[in-house]
Amino acid sequence: MRIANLAGRLTLLTQTGAVDVEKASEGRFGSDPTAVYGQWEDFTAWAAAADLPAGTAYDDTDLQTVVPEPAQIFAIGLNYREHAIESGLDFPVEPPVFTKFRTSLAGPVGDLELPTDTVDWESELVVVIGRTARNVAVDDAWDYVAGLTVGQDFSERTRQLVAPAPQFSLGKSFPGFSPVGPALVTLDEFDDPADLEITATIDGDVVQHSRTSGLIFSIPVLIERLSAVLPLLPGDLIFTGTPSGVGGGMTPPRFLRAGEEIVTSIEGIGELRQRCVPGQPYTTATA
Structure with missing residues (x-):
């Protein structure tokens, strides 16, 4: 099953096209894509x-x-070994967790405004939680997953890595920095939901290519570790981490430029397409 948010309405995407859920269910289920x-x-x-x-x-x-109004958004850092290596950091022993604020969410297709010249890309598999999860064991974790979708964790590296205290959540939460879609795909649609091809291209050139089976902390482990600390709620999003190939890891670093199109795709789910455009300049305060 493929579930989408079409013009603000809960929609099923079928082989024949889009089906409005509220109308098809005769009001049994509303139009709200989050509820x-x-x-x-x-x-x-x-x-x-x-x-x-x-x-x-x-x-x-x-x-x-x-999911336009998730209660919580979790994002996991350094969750592919090659990405940890290109970042010059040790492999984590626990999942590094931050958040992306809700106002950064965007649809799967549209413009990405660049506030600076150091905006980077991070292609990610995103998990959507389907029921409240608290102290969930690894073996039971998939039962709490509604489905999977595609996400981008766009990152303004200067703000993210500002000294002396990095600001991951702010640096990754400019407007439009969290596109998610094009649909949520339920687990029964996949041969193996833990092993999907993930790719990102810029103007047709491949910059990231991996498989989600390369996660250091698998989806069940992430659910176990997060739910041990706090409840995961229906509709919550988990950005599971990015493989190697980010611009900041290149020599020299390479960031997004106005006029470029970045396409992020995951096997069996679909793709995101963002056209980079100039944004409102962002500057830090000076003493």
Whole structure:
């Protein structure tokens, strides 16, 4: 099953096109793309058995972020060995966790405003939580996952790495820095949800290419470690980390430029497409 946010409305994407959930369910489920995760078991049972109407054509530019109002967004750093190496850091013994603020969320297709000349890319598999998870064991963790989607953890490296105290969450939360989509794909759609090809290109040139089986901390381990500290809530997002190939790890460093298009794709899910445009300049305060 492929679930999307089409022009602000909860939508199923079928082989025949887009099906509006509120209309197809005759009001049993509302149009809110976030609220459905609080009814996840009922919703998936209905969708699996429903005699859905034929879908309608849609423009992918009308797709918006899959979960527009998650209660929590978790992001994991250094979760591929090659990325830790290119960052010049040791492999972590616990998942490094930060957040991306909700106002940075964006749809799968659109413009990315560049506030500086040091904006980097980080292609990521994103997990959407389907029911409240607290103290979940690794072996049970997949039962708490609604599905998977594609994300970009765009990062303004100057702000992120400012001394003496780095500001990961702020540096990664400028408007549009967290595109997610094009759809949430439920686990039954994958042969192996733990082993998916992930790729990023800039103007057609491959800059990142890996498989999600290369995660240091797997999705079940991330759910176990996070839920041991706090509850994971329906609709929460987990950005699981990026493979090697980020611009800051290149010699010399290479960052995004206005006019470039970055495309992020994950096997079985789809792709994000962002066209880089000049943004409002960002400057730090001076003493």
